[in-house]
Amino acid sequence: MSASDITQYFDYIFMAMLLCIGIAVIRLRNLFAVVMLTGAYSLISAAWFVSLDAVDVGFTEAAVGAGISTVLLLGAMLLTSREADKTSLTRHAAAAVVTIAAGVALFYALGDMPIYGDAASAANTGVGMEYVNLTAEQIHIPNVVTAVLASYRGFDTMGEVFVVFAAGLGVALLIGLGGSKRKED
Amino acid sequence: MMSPHVILRVVSKVLIPLIIVYGFYVHFHGEYSPGGGFQAGVVLASAIILYALIFGLDEARKVFPPYWARVGMALGGFIYASVGFVSLMMGGKFLEYAVLHPDVSHGTGQHIGIIAVEIGVLTTVTCVMIAIFYAFAGRTPEISDEDW
Numbered sequence: 533m534s535a536s537d538i539t540q541y542f543d544y545i546f547m548a549m550l551l552c553i554g555i556a557v558i559r560l561r562n563l564f565a566v567v568m569l570t571g572a573y574s575l576i577s578a579a580w581f582v583s584l585d586a587v588d589v590g591f592t593e594a595a596v597g598a599g600i601s602t603v604l605l606l607g608a609m610l611l612t613s614r615e616a617d618k619t620s621l622t623r624h625a626a627a628a629v630v631t632i633a634a635g636v637a638l639f640y641a642l643g644d645m646p647i648y649g650d651a652a653s654a655a656n657t658g659v660g661m662e663y664v665n666l667t668a669e670q671i672h673i674p675n676v677v678t679a680v681l682a683s684y685r686g687f688d689t690m691g692e693v694f695v696v697f698a699a700g701l702g703v704a705l706l707i708g709l710g711g712s713k714r715k716e717d
Numbered sequence: 718m719m720s721p722h723v724i725l726r727v728v729s730k731v732l733i734p735l736i737i738v739y740g741f742y743v744h745f746h747g748e749y750s751p752g753g754g755f756q757a758g759v760v761l762a763s764a765i766i767l768y769a770l771i772f773g774l775d776e777a778r779k780v781f782p783p784y785w786a787r788v789g790m791a792l793g794g795f796i797y798a799s800v801g802f803v804s805l806m807m808g809g810k811f812l813e814y815a816v817l818h819p820d821v822s823h824g825t826g827q828h829i830g831i832i833a834v835e836i837g838v839l840t841t842v843t844c845v846m847i848a849i850f851y852a853f854a855g856r857t858p859e860i861s862d863e864d865w
Contacts, residue, residue: 673824686801
């Protein structure tokens with residue numbers, strides 16, 4: 533009980549840091565700084581996921597969010613400009629309305645959420661618990677996340693692979709893969 | 718183009734093999750520790766991207782031709798789906814790995830199936846990440862020192 537209490541404070545610290553970076557990203561106009569801060573945002577999210585014991589998710593967030601996305605955003609930034617244009621106040625107001633509405637809706641839904649670390653919550657009972665209990669005897673591997681991703685939900689993961697493929701295909705069709713120099717060789 | 722950054726060149730020469738080995742470790746150890754095809758694919762792609770950032774895009778294209786990325790993108794999904802069809806042909810359901818190997822009590826079929834589909838995931842993710850990077854970087858003017 534006390535151990536979970538301590539990690540809970542880590543979570544609060546991480547969330548506060550994420551909030552600070554979010555505000556900084558909104559306020560800044562220098563796109564290079566924004567891209568770097570987005571990378572830092574992903575890295576702190578990854579640390580937060582590790583603190584929540586979601587190590588696989590944290591790993592993915594660190595590799596994709598902090599690593600590849602930052603590089604790709606830098607590449608995209610170099611294709612456009614280095615500074616963001618000023619946006620008009622009406623568009624800010626529209627964005628604020630949407631954000632506040634979404635926030636209020638989320639807080640309204642908060643009452644239905646299970647409390648933090650609740651062992652009787654829907655995620656910790658039912659099919660989730662079944663996977664945890666059956667992985668050792670059915671799949672014979674220690675990492676339940678891999679068992680769920682690749683075996684129990686293998687069909688879903690195949691869909692994900694095709695989504696990644698479609699993303700690559702989309703970029704290839706839109707701006708070309710670059711360096712198609714086979715004619716010159 | 719030779720990058721003038723000596724320290725970056727030397728350090729990345731040491732780091733890139735380690736990144737690649739770590740990527741394969743993450744992949745093949747995915748059953749025992751956090752990780753798997755997705756993460757390993759991104760780690761492997763980041764090794765190539767780091768190489769491209771330090772040594773220039775043309776050098777990176779010699780190491781990992783864009784042609785490979787194009788083929789690999791589709792090949793990964795093909796490998797994944799093939800595992801499903803192989804298990805169909807061996808008398809199971811689509812992606813039912815247990816039929817891949819007669820030794821059911823140790824889950825050998827499951828191990829084979831998981832590693833095989835993860836290889837598909839790895840191939841697609843690595844190649845898509847590299848392809849997207851090439852697509853953006855191929856249109857980017859050379860990054861001058863003032864930009865950093």
